[in-house]
Amino acid sequence: MAEASRILYTTLIPSFSPIHKTYIPQYSPTILRKHPIHCSVSTSDSTKTTGVQSIPWGCEIDSLENASALQRWLSESGLPIQKMAIERVDVGERGLVALKNIRKGEKLLFVPPALVITADSEWGCPEAGEVLKKNSVPDWPLLATYLISEASLMESSRWNNYISALPRQPYSLLYWSRTELDQYLEASQIRERAIERITNVVGTYNDLRLRIFSQYPLLFPEEVFNLETFKWSFGILFSRLVRLPSMNGKVALVPWADMLNHSCEVETFLDYDRSSKGIVFTTDRPYEPGEQVFISYGKKSNGELLLSYGFVPREGTNPSDSVELPLSLKKSDSNYKEKLEALKKHGLSASQCFPVQVTGWPLELMAYAYLAVSPSSMRGQFEEMAAAVSNKTTTKKDMRYPEIEEQALQFILDSCESSISKYNKFLQGSGSLDLDVTSPKQLNRRLFLKQLAIDLCTTEQRILFRTQYILRRRLRDMRSGELRALRIFDAFGKLFK
Numbered sequence: 147m148a149e150a151s152r153i154l155y156t157t158l159i160p161s162f163s164p165i166h167k168t169y170i171p172q173y174s175p176t177i178l179r180k181h182p183i184h185c186s187v188s189t190s191d192s193t194k195t196t197g198v199q200s201i202p203w204g205c206e207i208d209s210l211e212n213a214s215a216l217q218r219w220l221s222e223s224g225l226p227i228q229k230m231a232i233e234r235v236d237v238g239e240r241g242l243v244a245l246k247n248i249r250k251g252e253k254l255l256f257v258p259p260a261l262v263i264t265a266d267s268e269w270g271c272p273e274a275g276e277v278l279k280k281n282s283v284p285d286w287p288l289l290a291t292y293l294i295s296e297a298s299l300m301e302s303s304r305w306n307n308y309i310s311a312l313p314r315q316p317y318s319l320l321y322w323s324r325t326e327l328d329q330y331l332e333a334s335q336i337r338e339r340a341i342e343r344i345t346n347v348v349g350t351y352n353d354l355r356l357r358i359f360s361q362y363p364l365l366f367p368e369e370v371f372n373l374e375t376f377k378w379s380f381g382i383l384f385s386r387l388v389r390l391p392s393m394n395g396k397v398a399l400v401p402w403a404d405m406l407n408h409s410c411e412v413e414t415f416l417d418y419d420r421s422s423k424g425i426v427f428t429t430d431r432p433y434e435p436g437e438q439v440f441i442s443y444g445k446k447s448n449g450e451l452l453l454s455y456g457f458v459p460r461e462g463t464n465p466s467d468s469v470e471l472p473l474s475l476k477k478s479d480s481n482y483k484e485k486l487e488a489l490k491k492h493g494l495s496a497s498q499c500f501p502v503q504v505t506g507w508p509l510e511l512m513a514y515a516y517l518a519v520s521p522s523s524m525r526g527q528f529e530e531m532a533a534a535v536s537n538k539t540t541t542k543k544d545m546r547y548p549e550i551e552e553q554a555l556q557f558i559l560d561s562c563e564s565s566i567s568k569y570n571k572f573l574q575g576s577g578s579l580d581l582d583v584t585s586p587k588q589l590n591r592r593l594f595l596k597q598l599a600i601d602l603c604t605t606e607q608r609i610l611f612r613t614q615y616i617l618r619r620r621l622r623d624m625r626s627g628e629l630r631a632l633r634i635f636d637a638f639g640k641l642f643k
Contacts, residue, residue: 185271185365201298201370203378204312208239212311213405219307220402226256226424228402235438238407248433255403255416256424263305263399265289270296270303274365281358285397287350289387290379291371298370308401312382318456320344320381322595330599333568334606335470335499336449343384343453351376384454390425392418400425408455409440410464416441447501448605458601461608468501469606471613473514473561481525485517488528492536504612507558510535515554516547524550552624559617562610569607576600 205212213232221227229248235241248254265285269275274295278288296303303309315321319340322330331337351373359366386404387397403416403425412430419426433439443451445466448458459467474497475485486496500511513534520531524547534545547554576596 185273201300202310203297203375204314204382205310207313208234209311210234210240212307213240216307216311216401220257220261223261224258225261225402228256229254230439232405235407237409237438240405241407241438242405244433244435244437244439246435248429248439250429250432252429253419253422253426254429254439255426256419256422257400257402257426258424259418261401262425263289263292263308263401264396267292268304270299270305271365274362277358277362277365283354283358286380286383286387287354289397289399290350290376290383291354291366293379293382294371294375297375305401312386315378315381318381318385319453320347320377320384321456326595330572330595331602333565333572333603334449334599335472336453336602339449339453347376347380348373350380385456388416390416390418392420398425403427406439406441408443408451408457410442410459410466412440412442414441415444448602452598452602456598458598458605461601461605464605467605467609468503469565469609470499471502471507471511471558471561471565471610472497472499473511473518473558474498475518479518481520481522481528484525485520485528485532488517488532489535491529492532492538494532494536498535502562502609502613504609506616507613510537511558512554513545515557516545516550519550519553519557520547521550552621555617555621555624559614559621562614562617566607566610566614569603569610572603573600573607 210232217232229244229246229252230242231245232240233243235243265288269292275292278291283291293309296305297309300306319327319331319336320343322340324341327337327340331340355371359368359371382399386399388400388403390396390398400416406427414427414430416425416427418424427441429439443455447466447468448464449469451464452458475482475489479485482496489495489498498514500508500514502511513531517528517531517535520528527547530545576599
């Protein structure tokens, strides 16, 4: 399981405007800075003498040396004495471990705002920050560029110890190649989400390069500000950026707090505490000395956790787990064009995905199924059904059409079984693997990614099997009820004869 400094209490999805769909090459974390960036901050002596210096983009994820340096720097910079310390742990490689007994309901961390990175943080190279703000760059790409800029300044940056303790290569899907995504996640809809995210990151970089970086090459030299370093910085943001509700929803990187790992069994999250004037979280369970302390990254499915954080909880341990079930209108439907137009009016397309959990599926999915199977005689209700799919209907949400309910359930079942067959094909072809993915350095990359994919596909298939069972039982009961009613009707007919 990947180290967790990543808490997205509120779903946090940046909006990008990608320009080009460029393939991201294999990541190489070491960049040679041939020339110092031209800004008001003085460069280190080694840079002046050699003219070439290697920029350390983070460290190995289990490095306690870098974590200890971070802990010392934070203490020297005003972080109060804590009841936790960074140690090597079973879940996440590095994590925060209790030093003393911690009660349920205690407020922990107390990271002061001065030690938090936000879009308002002071730049080590002020000129670069001024250029980005003058061009109204949004918070996400601005923070991504900020991390790269501060990393390139090395010891001259105030955040050097923090950046040096960040993972050199986070284990999110952002770092999977297209071949790996196609090979291991073909059955899962998370593959499409990963491709979309990679495309957005590439598009954001290309936009900044064309509009800003190429115009100010001395401030943003290409050997430092390039696609590879943006992969790294966005990987850090996707896995670590938090939204602080009590600071008007401000997004931030919170050093020290981002060493906390995720547990599906806790619900506590980070926020700004006005009384203590620091970033804190309130424990929802007690901890004993030596026990790892956890927080929640939010109620996310296993696929979403893999997408951003690079780990998959063990099967059956995530109550928020779900699988995206794809549904599509049939082009052979004589009402295809009318149904598609109704969906487009609400910003939807002919193919949609809906989250399905072990406990059931959303009303929007059922509304889509009704629309997909509705006959020409129900043309006047296409608009109502499409509105229900988009969750923008003004009528009651739990709409039902008894005359086509059986066909709608069968439509969902057919889609469910089609997805199950894809998972079966992958899992049967993958063989049996039971590797310890909590220690990825002990595995080669191929086996590690394959095991993650197997874990994800196993949990998603489990949800689909449960959905299949519910649908089959409901259809069986519905059809047996119809058969009983028909038999009763026939009996009455014979009686009257």
